[in-house]
Amino acid sequence: MAEATTTFWERLGLRKASGVGEAGWGQTLFAAIISLIYFLPVLLIIVTSFKLQTEALAVPPKFFPTSFFGLIPDQYVFSPTLENFTSVFSRAYTAGAAAESTGFDRFFFNSIFIASTSVLLALVIGTLAAYGFSRYPLRGNDTYLFIILTTRMLPAIVVIIPVILMFRVAGLAGSYPGIIFLYTAFNLPFTIWMMKSFFDELSPDVEDAARIDGSSETRVFFKICLPQVLAGLAATFVFGLILTWNEFLFALLLTGVDTRTVPVALNQAVAGGGIGVLWGLLAAIETLFLIPVFLVTFFLQNQLLRGVTFGTVKR
Amino acid sequence: MTIVAVDDQQPQFGTLAPDNWKLAIVVGLAVSALAILSLPVKVSFWVTGAMVAMVAATFVVNAYRRHYYGGLLVSPAIAVLFVMNIFPLLWSLGLSFFAYQSNQQNIRFIGLHNYEQLLTNDLKAPELWGNLTNTAMFVVLTVTAQMIVGFLLAVLFAKQFPLRRYLLILVLTPMMLSVVAVGVFFSYYYDPTFGLLSQAIKAWAGGEQFILMSNKAGAVAGIVFADAWMWSPFVMLLVLAGLVSVPKYLYEAAAIDRVSSWRRFWSITFPYIRGLLMLALLFRTIEAFKLADLVILLTKGANDTMTISYHVIRIANEQNKTSEGAALSYLLLFVVIVLTNLYLYIANRRARGN
Numbered sequence: 139m140a141e142a143t144t145t146f147w148e149r150l151g152l153r154k155a156s157g158v159g160e161a162g163w164g165q166t167l168f169a170a171i172i173s174l175i176y177f178l179p180v181l182l183i184i185v186t187s188f189k190l191q192t193e194a195l196a197v198p199p200k201f202f203p204t205s206f207f208g209l210i211p212d213q214y215v216f217s218p219t220l221e222n223f224t225s226v227f228s229r230a231y232t233a234g235a236a237a238e239s240t241g242f243d244r245f246f247f248n249s250i251f252i253a254s255t256s257v258l259l260a261l262v263i264g265t266l267a268a269y270g271f272s273r274y275p276l277r278g279n280d281t282y283l284f285i286i287l288t289t290r291m292l293p294a295i296v297v298i299i300p301v302i303l304m305f306r307v308a309g310l311a312g313s314y315p316g317i318i319f320l321y322t323a324f325n326l327p328f329t330i331w332m333m334k335s336f337f338d339e340l341s342p343d344v345e346d347a348a349r350i351d352g353s354s355e356t357r358v359f360f361k362i363c364l365p366q367v368l369a370g371l372a373a374t375f376v377f378g379l380i381l382t383w384n385e386f387l388f389a390l391l392l393t394g395v396d397t398r399t400v401p402v403a404l405n406q407a408v409a410g411g412g413i414g415v416l417w418g419l420l421a422a423i424e425t426l427f428l429i430p431v432f433l434v435t436f437f438l439q440n441q442l443l444r445g446v447t448f449g450t451v452k453r
Numbered sequence: 454m455t456i457v458a459v460d461d462q463q464p465q466f467g468t469l470a471p472d473n474w475k476l477a478i479v480v481g482l483a484v485s486a487l488a489i490l491s492l493p494v495k496v497s498f499w500v501t502g503a504m505v506a507m508v509a510a511t512f513v514v515n516a517y518r519r520h521y522y523g524g525l526l527v528s529p530a531i532a533v534l535f536v537m538n539i540f541p542l543l544w545s546l547g548l549s550f551f552a553y554q555s556n557q558q559n560i561r562f563i564g565l566h567n568y569e570q571l572l573t574n575d576l577k578a579p580e581l582w583g584n585l586t587n588t589a590m591f592v593v594l595t596v597t598a599q600m601i602v603g604f605l606l607a608v609l610f611a612k613q614f615p616l617r618r619y620l621l622i623l624v625l626t627p628m629m630l631s632v633v634a635v636g637v638f639f640s641y642y643y644d645p646t647f648g649l650l651s652q653a654i655k656a657w658a659g660g661e662q663f664i665l666m667s668n669k670a671g672a673v674a675g676i677v678f679a680d681a682w683m684w685s686p687f688v689m690l691l692v693l694a695g696l697v698s699v700p701k702y703l704y705e706a707a708a709i710d711r712v713s714s715w716r717r718f719w720s721i722t723f724p725y726i727r728g729l730l731m732l733a734l735l736f737r738t739i740e741a742f743k744l745a746d747l748v749i750l751l752t753k754g755a756n757d758t759m760t761i762s763y764h765v766i767r768i769a770n771e772q773n774k775t776s777e778g779a780a781l782s783y784l785l786l787f788v789v790i791v792l793t794n795l796y797l798y799i800a801n802r803r804a805r806g807n
Contacts, residue, residue: 165614172609177623179682180630182649183638195647198656267530274523282527289538291739291789299775300541300548307498323537326530355522384631386746401631408637417641424634431629436622443694 180428187421188218194417222422242403242423249383249399250430252314256321257378261371263322264329269359271330272337283334286327294387302391312394320388325378332377336370337363372441376434383431400427472515477508549780556773567780581764588761591677592741598681599737600730603688610689611696628686636750639679643751672756676747684737691733695726731800735793742789761785 174181185201186194193200193216200216226242271279301320302311310316340363348358386401393399404423408415435442466475481504488500509532516524549568552561576582610621627635642649645664654663665671699722707717745762752758765785769778 161612161614163615165612166616166620169609169614169617169620172606173620173623176606176682177626179638179642180626182642183630183634197647197652199647199649199652263529263533267527270523270526274521274526276523276527285539286534287793288786288790289534289542291742291786291793294743297538297541297545299769299779300544301537303544304541307494308502319533320537323533326534330530380629384629386631386633401633404631404637405633408633415637415641420634420637424631424638427631427634428626428629432622432626435625435629436618439618439622442690443697 183421184425185421186417187222187425188220189216189418189421190219190221191416191418193217194421222418223426225419226422226426244396245398245400245403246426248393248397249401249427252317252321252397252399253379253382256318257325257375257382259318259322260325260329260378261375264326264374265333265364265367265371267326268330268333269337269363272334283331286330289323290327298388298391301388305392311392312397314397317389317392317397320392321382321385324385324388325382329374329378332374333367333370336367340366369441369444372438373444376438376442379431379434472511472518474508474511474515477511481505481508545779546783548776549783551776553776554773567777568784571777571780571784580759581761583757584759584761584764587757587759588742588744590673591680591744591760592738594673594677595680595684595741595744596734596737598677599685599688600734602681602685603733604692604730606685606689607692607696610693624689625686627683630683632683632746633750635679635683636747639675639747640751643675666752666756669756669758672752672758676744676751676758679751680741680744680747684740688733688737691729692726695729696722699725731796735796738796739789739793742785 185203188203189200196216198213200214202210202215203218204210205212205215271283276282305311305316308316310319345358345362348362349355353361384401385399386405389399389402390405393402400423404420404427407420407423466473469476485497485501485504488497491497492500509528513525513528515521516528550562550564552563552566571581576585606624610617610624643651643665645651645662645666648665650665651663665675703721704717707721712720743762744760745766748754748758748760748763749766754763761781762785765778765782768774768781
């Protein structure tokens with residue numbers, strides 16, 4: 139295994155043994171410039187989260203937190219403050235007509251709980267279905283798959299009115315199970331499409347050999363197929379997490395005071411107040427909100443690349 | 454291999470068996486119809502739900518007894534999709550044949566009138582036609598921009614170099630932002646007085662205050678830029694996966710044969726990334742058809758930037774014309790399905806041709 143021979147430096151990404159080709163530090167410099175330009179709008183959000191309102195609206199813009207020993211003229215320097223981050227948690231957010239206030243920690247918990255539960259649920263259900271579609275094709279298999287894809291094509295607003303009515307009657311409006319099941323359904327189509335392409339790529343010989351040796355179908359699935367698509371599971375998990383984490387429309391219309399997620403709270407922070415948009419506060423919310431999904435993507439990055447490759451390219 | 458006796462005989466219609474799905478369907482339909490007609494909504498909803506669950510259970514037992522593993526494995530996914538997606542879709546399809554406003558009680562069957570109205574009158578009106586052409590324009594512009602930028606970024610990251618994974622995650626970050634944050638902060642960057650763009654242009658070119666959103670070209674450019682910036686990483690990820698998967702020995706062979714880099718790209722690299730490019734194109738096109746949130750956040754439809762999706766949201770949500778919104782989105786869905794099928798047909802034919 140390649141894992142066994144990776145050195146400390148390779149793990150850090152400072153040196154790498156494999157790849158399409160190798161390029162030196164020149165490529166690093168070039169890529170760094172491009173990446174930083176690409177990252178700039180995000181960087182500015184992060185910088186803004188440390189600014190007071192007056193500094194956020196300053197002309198000319200204040201970019202730098204320190205003057206770097208007098209190198210930067212004073213007019214471009216702001217004094218960094220953590221006030222936005224503390225007020226994220228201390229500020230009262232009014233949610234809905236009930237005007238009850240819920241803390242930001244609650245929104246944060248809701249986002250993590252709802253997103254992770256529904257993505258994992260979709261992964262379990264979707265993987266089973268993908269295996270079914272791949273190994274035991276039904277009559278009109280492709281038609282079913284196309285119908286599943288179609289459910290993602292319609293503007294969400296059309297589906298949402300019947301869903302709201304259904305939730306009201308079933309008493310699911312504003313509850314965790316309601317929104318979690320909705321997001322599970324929201325994630326299922328591409329989970330099935332991605333996982334099916336992973337299962338299609340596996341060689342059937344090993345499975346047949348195991349069957350001849352007397353392994354049950356369950357054993358073939360858990361011991362032979364599933365271990366080979368772990369990278370695919372990771373890739374699907376990351377894609378699902380990114381989409382669910384930031385979903386706005388369903389969350390706006392179907393979550394209650396207690397189950398509100400961060401994107402909705404963010405939108406309310408934009409609209410609320412009546413004293414103009416509080417840029418520093420918004421930036422602080424978004425910065426905090428970015429951290430979990432950023433970390434997950436970073437740690438699953440290798441699986442993400444391997445997973446996408448494995449799943450969709452024919453040899 | 455152990456031989457299992459599979460009972461291929463379907464159960465008799467009359468017998469009361471847990472796998473008799475035909476009887477279950479008939480009983481379920483009858484009981485639900487009775488419940489809907491006689492009981493209040495709250496109760497009949499649950500009765501109908503229980504009947505659906507019963508039918509589903511008989512299907513599962515039937516599949517299990519007859520070793521239809523495919524059906525068994527697929528059934529949980531179908532159940533969730535049915536309840537949360539397909540059922541609401543059918544309901545709104547039904548609604549599109551009625552005159553119904555969500556803020557009023559009365560509901561009236563009018564058949565195809567909504568569609569007729571849309572296809573004959575509204576389409577000719579400059580407003581709706583303008584929204585359609587705007588949507589087409591946004592689809593072409595955003596998807597083209599994303600494909601080009603995503604492809605170039607993927608080429609940049611195709612080779613191994615020091616610190617690669619740390620730089621790659623920086624490029625992937627825009628995709629992880631909430632669309633609300635992207636919309637709000639791009640309006641902050643585009644702001645005429647304190648926005649960075651206006652200040653940069655003023656400092657560089659001088660002159661009066663620069664207002665990006667003052668005309669259609671500027672507003673469209675602003676929206677396309679924000680959308681392409683946010684979603685190019687998605688295209689990049691797919692293309693990069695393709696580039697990484699090209700076997701090294703093909704390039705080595707090409708180097709021995711002194712193949713030009715142009716030909717090397719078209720005959721070695723491109724076949725490996727074509728499938729992924731197509732997938733990225735498909736997903737992004739579907740999403741671009743639904744473009745609404747960035748438009749709402751950046752221009753609110755001013756300067757002729759309304760899209761058809763935003764129009765649907767307006768008539769269905771703000772003006773409460775639920776059934777008209779539903780009819781319009783089914784016309785939209787029809788267009789998307791035709792385009793997708795055409796696209797899949799071309800993709801498959803080309804794949805078979807090679």
